[in-house]
Amino acid sequence: MNFRMSRRMFLKVTGTATAGLSLPSVVPERYLSWAETAPEELKPVPTFCELCFWNCGLIAKVQNGKVVKIDGNPLSERGRGRLCGRGNAALGSLYDPDRLKFPMINTGRRGQPAWKRASWDEALGLVARKLEDIREKHGPETVALFSHGCGGAFWKHLMKAYGSRSHAAPSDAQCRGPRDVGFTLTFGSDVGSPEYYDFGESRYIVLIGSHLGENAHNSQVQDIVTGLAKGAKLAVVDPRLSNIAAKADHWLPIRPATDLALLLAWIRLIVNEELYDADYVKAYAIGLPELTAAVQEYTPEWAAGETELPVETIARVARELAAHRPNVIISAGRYNCWYGDDTQRCRAIAILNALLGSWGRPGGIYLPAGGGVPEYPDLPVYPSGRAGLPELDAAYPFALSQTTTSVRQASITGKPHPFKAWLVYGCNLIKTLPGRDETVRAIDNLDLLVAIDILPADITRWADVVLPECTYLERHDALSLGRGKNFEVAMRQPAVSPLFESKPSWWITKELAIRLGLGDYFPWKDGEEYLRGRCRAGNIDYDELRGKGVVRFSGKSSPYLSPHEEREFDTPSGKIELYSGQLADRGFDPVPKYTRHEQPPAGYFRVLFGRSPLHTFARTTNNFLLADLVPENSLWINRKKARELGLEDGEYVRLENQAGFLSPGKIRVRHTQRLREDCIYMVHGFGVHSAELTRADGKGIGDEEMLARYSIDPIMGGTAMRSNFVRVVKEG
Amino acid sequence: METREDILEIMREDLKRALQKTRSERRWGMAIDLRRCIGCHACTTGCMSENLTPPGMRYRPVREEEIGQFPNVSLRFLPRPCMQCDSPTCTPVCPVKATYKRDDGIVMIDYRKCIGCRYCLVACPYGARSADVGHYYTGEMKKQTYEVENSGEYGKVFKRKTHWHSPIGNARKCHFCIHRVEKGELTRCTTTCLGHATYFGDLNDPKSLINKVIAKANAFRYREELGTEPRVIYIV
Amino acid sequence: MRFDGIVLPDRARLREAVDDIRKGRGGISLYLSLLGLLAGFLAIGCIFLLGHAHTTNTSDLVPWGIQITTYVYFVLISTGCTFVNFFGAIFYEEEYSPYASRVMFLAIVTALAAFISLATEMGRIDRMYYFLISPNPASPMFWMSVWYAADIFIIVLEYINIRRSRHSRKVMWAAFFVAVVTYGTLGSLFGAVGSRAYYYSALLPIYFLFMAFLTGGALCALVAAVEGRKTPGDGSPLPAFFTTFLKIGLGLALFATFWRLMIGLAGHVPGSEAFGLTLFDTLFFGIFLGVVVPFLLLLATRGPVGLIFTGLLILATQFKGRMDLVVGGFRVPVFRAYDIPAVVQYTPSIFEVLVLIASVSLVSFLYLVCDRSGLFEPIPGKEA
Numbered sequence A: 001m002n003f004r005m006s007r008r009m010f011l012k013v014t015g016t017a018t019a020g021l022s023l024p025s026v027v028p029e030r031y032l033s034w035a036e037t038a039p040e041e042l043k044p045v046p047t048f049c050e051l052c053f054w055n056c057g058l059i060a061k062v063q064n065g066k067v068v069k070i071d072g073n074p075l076s077e078r079g080r081g082r083l084c085g086r087g088n089a090a091l092g093s094l095y096d097p098d099r100l101k102f103p104m105i106n107t108g109r110r111g112q113p114a115w116k117r118a119s120w121d122e123a124l125g126l127v128a129r130k131l132e133d134i135r136e137k138h139g140p141e142t143v144a145l146f147s148h149g150c151g152g153a154f155w156k157h158l159m160k161a162y163g164s165r166s167h168a169a170p171s172d173a174q175c176r177g178p179r180d181v182g183f184t185l186t187f188g189s190d191v192g193s194p195e196y197y198d199f200g201e202s203r204y205i206v207l208i209g210s211h212l213g214e215n216a217h218n219s220q221v222q223d224i225v226t227g228l229a230k231g232a233k234l235a236v237v238d239p240r241l242s243n244i245a246a247k248a249d250h251w252l253p254i255r256p257a258t259d260l261a262l263l264l265a266w267i268r269l270i271v272n273e274e275l276y277d278a279d280y281v282k283a284y285a286i287g288l289p290e291l292t293a294a295v296q297e298y299t300p301e302w303a304a305g306e307t308e309l310p311v312e313t314i315a316r317v318a319r320e321l322a323a324h325r326p327n328v329i330i331s332a333g334r335y336n337c338w339y340g341d342d343t344q345r346c347r348a349i350a351i352l353n354a355l356l357g358s359w360g361r362p363g364g365i366y367l368p369a370g371g372g373v374p375e376y377p378d379l380p381v382y383p384s385g386r387a388g389l390p391e392l393d394a395a396y397p398f399a400l401s402q403t404t405t406s407v408r409q410a411s412i413t414g415k416p417h418p419f420k421a422w423l424v425y426g427c428n429l430i431k432t433l434p435g436r437d438e439t440v441r442a443i444d445n446l447d448l449l450v451a452i453d454i455l456p457a458d459i460t461r462w463a464d465v466v467l468p469e470c471t472y473l474e475r476h477d478a479l480s481l482g483r484g485k486n487f488e489v490a491m492r493q494p495a496v497s498p499l500f501e502s503k504p505s506w507w508i509t510k511e512l513a514i515r516l517g518l519g520d521y522f523p524w525k526d527g528e529e530y531l532r533g534r535c536r537a538g539n540i541d542y543d544e545l546r547g548k549g550v551v552r553f554s555g556k557s558s559p560y561l562s563p564h565e566e567r568e569f570d571t572p573s574g575k576i577e578l579y580s581g582q583l584a585d586r587g588f589d590p591v592p593k594y595t596r597h598e599q600p601p602a603g604y605f606r607v608l609f610g611r612s613p614l615h616t617f618a619r620t621t622n623n624f625l626l627a628d629l630v631p632e633n634s635l636w637i638n639r640k641k642a643r644e645l646g647l648e649d650g651e652y653v654r655l656e657n658q659a660g661f662l663s664p665g666k667i668r669v670r671h672t673q674r675l676r677e678d679c680i681y682m683v684h685g686f687g688v689h690s691a692e693l694t695r696a697d698g699k700g701i702g703d704e705e706m707l708a709r710y711s712i713d714p715i716m717g718g719t720a721m722r723s724n725f726v727r728v729v730k731e732g
Numbered sequence B: 001m002e003t004r005e006d007i008l009e010i011m012r013e014d015l016k017r018a019l020q021k022t023r024s025e026r027r028w029g030m031a032i033d034l035r036r037c038i039g040c041h042a043c044t045t046g047c048m049s050e051n052l053t054p055p056g057m058r059y060r061p062v063r064e065e066e067i068g069q070f071p072n073v074s075l076r077f078l079p080r081p082c083m084q085c086d087s088p089t090c091t092p093v094c095p096v097k098a099t100y101k102r103d104d105g106i107v108m109i110d111y112r113k114c115i116g117c118r119y120c121l122v123a124c125p126y127g128a129r130s131a132d133v134g135h136y137y138t139g140e141m142k143k144q145t146y147e148v149e150n151s152g153e154y155g156k157v158f159k160r161k162t163h164w165h166s167p168i169g170n171a172r173k174c175h176f177c178i179h180r181v182e183k184g185e186l187t188r189c190t191t192t193c194l195g196h197a198t199y200f201g202d203l204n205d206p207k208s209l210i211n212k213v214i215a216k217a218n219a220f221r222y223r224e225e226l227g228t229e230p231r232v233i234y235i236v
Numbered sequence C: 001m002r003f004d005g006i007v008l009p010d011r012a013r014l015r016e017a018v019d020d021i022r023k024g025r026g027g028i029s030l031y032l033s034l035l036g037l038l039a040g041f042l043a044i045g046c047i048f049l050l051g052h053a054h055t056t057n058t059s060d061l062v063p064w065g066i067q068i069t070t071y072v073y074f075v076l077i078s079t080g081c082t083f084v085n086f087f088g089a090i091f092y093e094e095e096y097s098p099y100a101s102r103v104m105f106l107a108i109v110t111a112l113a114a115f116i117s118l119a120t121e122m123g124r125i126d127r128m129y130y131f132l133i134s135p136n137p138a139s140p141m142f143w144m145s146v147w148y149a150a151d152i153f154i155i156v157l158e159y160i161n162i163r164r165s166r167h168s169r170k171v172m173w174a175a176f177f178v179a180v181v182t183y184g185t186l187g188s189l190f191g192a193v194g195s196r197a198y199y200y201s202a203l204l205p206i207y208f209l210f211m212a213f214l215t216g217g218a219l220c221a222l223v224a225a226v227e228g229r230k231t232p233g234d235g236s237p238l239p240a241f242f243t244t245f246l247k248i249g250l251g252l253a254l255f256a257t258f259w260r261l262m263i264g265l266a267g268h269v270p271g272s273e274a275f276g277l278t279l280f281d282t283l284f285f286g287i288f289l290g291v292v293v294p295f296l297l298l299l300a301t302r303g304p305v306g307l308i309f310t311g312l313l314i315l316a317t318q319f320k321g322r323m324d325l326v327v328g329g330f331r332v333p334v335f336r337a338y339d340i341p342a343v344v345q346y347t348p349s350i351f352e353v354l355v356l357i358a359s360v361s362l363v364s365f366l367y368l369v370c371d372r373s374g375l376f377e378p379i380p381g382k383e384a
């Protein structure tokens, strides 16, 4: 036997011995102490965060096979050594005892599951058999993938190999889709993710809605605060005094749903007073005369009436903004599925940026560093899809990717073609798609729903098979590529081995592929070999990457246009399109037009929602560190209004929407002066209904629960979710 | 102000210089620029995870103050670590000298001595102290090993195994991450601050960033009228 | 020195008493005390075994709750008993002397009850020896422990002296002064906390002294009245000085309560809102129920029953007063963030309440058993 004493043991023994020997009055510190004196060293493992998609670099510190602490990775451009309020709470997710522990098969009904614990072999066998079946009977295109998050890459790969063509994500048509389309229609490309917002160099920033600080996009928050510290002026358009609005020179508490009126009035003022960047517009843009003509009806006075903002403020911000051009940015934030005409609103924002010459200018929207990493080398080609398969999103001519709602609609109606199975990776469709009834109806039509998740989230309750993925601190994963001013490649590696029976996606997909006869598509032995292969293909030193967690390649191209640079934009005209011929061709307004949206009837409030700085949707509501700080959401309501309604600060109420639906849960009233009187505000992610999530279950109300209706942006299929009205029901 | 360069790098250099001096020559201090604080609460959770604090315990909460009436409202965030007062009200009351002010200014708590009388909690005017009574996030029965791991606070080893294991039973508070600082790392709240609002360094070093920052700025110390002489300086 | 039957109950009579109790002849109050004691000590066991996390409702916002209240309450009673002993002996020598041993016995057991409650609330009771090896002379709490040691020593001595009929006026005076200093120190333990407006006041040590006198007087009067009721036949009326003490005590309490309130309400420092928040309790429980009603009762009733009732009322309202004082200091949080409410509420857990019950039961049980065993009877053979 080996009797070597570990250092720990040695310290323990000597510690006790000294404690016994020394007189308490001489060395009281040592007396009767349980403590050892020298802490062990922590082993650092660089990886990156997945508590949101920003993917900041982090360093996990490991001791005795446990992650004990984490820190930011200074090399990461997206985090710069800092982690946000959620990112710091990694251990609350990793060590959440409520995590999915083993594969489960639903022997009950969807929505009211009865779980049977299964082995991986059994669960994967079942899924593979069903997928085989579907492929044979209905064709591979009847399987859809929903995915959000890094590991989704493996699932997409599997689905393409299988022959499915439908991959949708709530992070598009329920999030940034309208913005990306609005900008692409105008500039030929979008603003990316992380967005190419050059806040750090701006001299004047306008935020439309975007509530940075609460929306904790790590490096973006750092940039905007840096920009402000360097003297940038800030105007924030938001019905609520958001955290960032508190730093603004001008807070514009706009009447919800009227942003387009404000934007159009600004455009009119800027073109009429000739405050735009004439050289820039001349060199790069087309359609100024049409634009000028189209916006003439939108006077500041008119906009003041629509928006309930003082006319002087409207004019003043426009003039100040123009005075600082081109180092300005009118930011469309990220989430944009607001009122159904969102692509047009984002277009208006894009047009303003174009007029002021901010695209490709310091402090505006910079040009990202190029770069990429090829896929794993020498993979077999994907099978080509069935010819003549009708286009899923035909109704939305400018959709940049498949929309979740089209897949859902097709699953219900079988049109334009049916769906028989959904694989849901890292999406919580029950909470993130509007129209829950439709989601449930669609799911009821399926032969198979597989949820690949880390938690027994709401969606897993509707699954036939639940596959537990291990968390981001326990796995190798696909590479995360960051396109900022520099191009960076970040890699994920396990800090500890997976808890319970959870497995990484590279493993699950490979095993499934083997069972589906697609093993050739997954030639890598393990996650590490996959990463090595990709690094080899991309000329990246794998060992360097593994040691640093992230490697950065300085941009080969300048982030800014040089004076008089010739530039072709990726639009049909090759120019920035102030007037969009494409839209006109398809029967849409080539220049955004204002449409008036319904305002809440008396006694009702519009439901506004946003982010808690300490949560990411529902994915962190069960994280024990974050739930300790923010255990539930609250109902922000203007104090005066609350008093009128006799609502006490802190009391629990229910909400009833205009369709008469009463919320099952309750929410705490929060009096505030930070909000207009015609709306209420809550953070998204609460109102979880899954008993296995012991901390989150039944806490607060989800804004999505109150959605009686949503409208669809006809241009790209985004679902607008802020057009719902509720009244507050006092609880007896 | 320092914006182009990475202020963390500058402060790490400052730290290195300070650590070359003897302990009593150093005077650790913190500055928090409220103009930059965006209320992201990253410092709060950073600290929670650095110090493995149990439920309900926050060494550095962030207060949100709403001032005025709609639409003339303003909002201010006030992060509150322990002020490491030069004239603390918490140390004199401790009956057993378990908490004391060290010569570099850190107000220490000796987890081996503290009897858990909570007198210091009562005495601190900032509410900076907490009593660790032995809660676990994941429940006594299911408690995850993470929760009994050593946080390394004060450079010592303490594992919260049962309620007879310190720091359970003790008073706890922010200690300017002295276990990190002495290894040449900045405090966790400084390194994670998204607003770049938190500065840390040696107040005795005129060249340190923190001194430059407070010299130029409009600064105040929280509840200074109490005579506590806090070492956390707020910039407005 | 003989203890049996003099300082401690006589063994034979104790055995008799225990027998009686076994046979169900103990009397309702004794059984209640026993029950309280059992439940209370069970709860105390739980507190030590399970830890504070699972047993107490105190928190960072309300670090001191009903256990500290119980502690303060009983030490004040203990002091009060010392005062009663002192003034009784000085001003009413003959009339008072039959009660002296009961009074000092009560002083000791209430102090004991106080410490038990205190012990249940320390985070690490096992480390109390640091008071010896690492004393902090700057801390009122340290001095409190020093004075307590002295106080306990001297009240025990006083008790022994009384029982052995070797009463020394020097010891009695010393006990009086040590008591004054000890409870003054306790007062300063709260009163010197500059950060809590609700405590911070030079008046607090005085307030404590007055309250001690009132509550100690109330307990003594209660006990004397119960005694008086047991022997209605012998015709000797209850000595008037108990009532007099109570009247004086009530006057002092009114003075202290009223002025603490007035000064507090006038304050404008952060935290002085607490006086406004506790205004109703102070006026209703502290002054009306706690002073005015008992005073009227004293005027209106004669005989033991009235006194018993008045004594109980005072003891109850003063407990409420102590609770308001201790917890009142935490009503307004010094720093608000996250979900911390503007006004903090505290409801003691069942375990904490049982600590109070344990303390109360301990006092009544020890007293009743010793009384039954004839401990307080004049010592046979020695003429009082």
Ligand SMILES: Nc1nc2c(c(=O)[nH]1)N[C@H]1C(S)=C(S)[C@@H](COP(=O)(O)OP(=O)(O)OC[C@H]3O[C@@H](n4cnc5c(=O)[nH]c(N)nc54)[C@H](O)[C@@H]3O)O[C@H]1N2
Pocket (backbone or CB within 6 Å): A052, A086, A171, A175, A176, A208, A209, A210, A211, A212, A214, A215, A216, A217, A237, A238, A239, A240, A242, A254, A255, A256, A257, A258, A259, A332, A333, A334, A335, A336, A338, A608, A609, A610, A611, A612, A613, A614, A615, A616, A617, A681, A722
């Ligand atoms: N901490 C945290 N950060 C996150 C996330 C998270 O879950 N947690 N999620 C991330 C994701 S996926 C996204 S898409 C982003 C979203 O973050 P943003 O892009 O910033 O989202 P918005 O919807 O623009 O911002 C919400 C704000 O819009 C305001 N608002 C509501 N209605 C209107 C209106 O009619 N007009 C105007 N002008 N303002 C209005 C609300 O009051 C609120 O302050 O956040 C990202 N960052």
Ligand SMILES: Nc1nc2c(c(=O)[nH]1)N[C@H]1C(S)=C(S)[C@@H](COP(=O)(O)OP(=O)(O)OC[C@H]3O[C@@H](n4cnc5c(=O)[nH]c(N)nc54)[C@H](O)[C@@H]3O)O[C@H]1N2
Pocket (backbone or CB within 6 Å): A050, A147, A148, A149, A151, A169, A170, A171, A172, A174, A175, A176, A335, A425, A426, A427, A428, A429, A431, A432, A433, A434, A452, A453, A454, A455, A457, A458, A459, A469, A470, A471, A472, A609, A610, A616, A617, A618, A619, A684, A703, A704, A721
């Ligand atoms: N009503 C309403 N709807 C909305 C929004 C809103 O604010 N209100 N926001 C919209 C926006 S901006 C977006 S981007 C979308 C986002 O919607 P989704 O893409 O659905 O994102 P999440 O809600 O974060 O769902 C994440 C799911 O992934 C799981 N998960 C977390 N980490 C992992 C992992 O490592 N592996 C696996 N396999 N699973 C993991 C979580 O447990 C959770 O079930 O929602 C949109 N929908």
Ligand code: SF4
Pocket (backbone or CB within 6 Å): A049, A050, A051, A052, A053, A054, A055, A056, A079, A082, A083, A084, A085, A086, A087, A088, A216, A217, A218
């Ligand atoms: S922004 Fe926060 S949650 Fe998102 S990846 Fe970065 S650290 Fe993680």
Ligand code: SF4
Pocket (backbone or CB within 6 Å): B081, B082, B083, B084, B085, B088, B089, B090, B091, B107, B123, B124, B125, B126, B127, B128, B129, B173, B228
């Ligand atoms: S803030 Fe409080 S705990 Fe910290 S040193 Fe000052 S008095 Fe002590």
Ligand code: SF4
Pocket (backbone or CB within 6 Å): B093, B094, B095, B096, B097, B098, B099, B109, B113, B114, B115, B116, B117, B118, B119, B120, B121, B170, B171
């Ligand atoms: S709780 Fe500990 S540190 Fe605080 S006063 Fe008591 S013994 Fe001292």
Ligand code: SF4
Pocket (backbone or CB within 6 Å): B046, B047, B048, B050, B051, B059, B060, B081, B082, B173, B174, B175, B176, B177, B178, B187, B188, B189, B190
């Ligand atoms: S200095 Fe360290 S202990 Fe103090 S608040 Fe910051 S992170 Fe927490």
Ligand code: SF4
Pocket (backbone or CB within 6 Å): B032, B036, B037, B038, B039, B040, B041, B042, B043, B044, B062, B077, B079, B192, B193, B194, B195, B196, B197, B198
């Ligand atoms: S991390 Fe920095 S910006 Fe965020 S709340 Fe804390 S001090 Fe403020």
Ligand SMILES: [Mo]
Pocket (backbone or CB within 6 Å): A171, A174, A175, A176, A334, A335
């Ligand atoms: Mo999003």
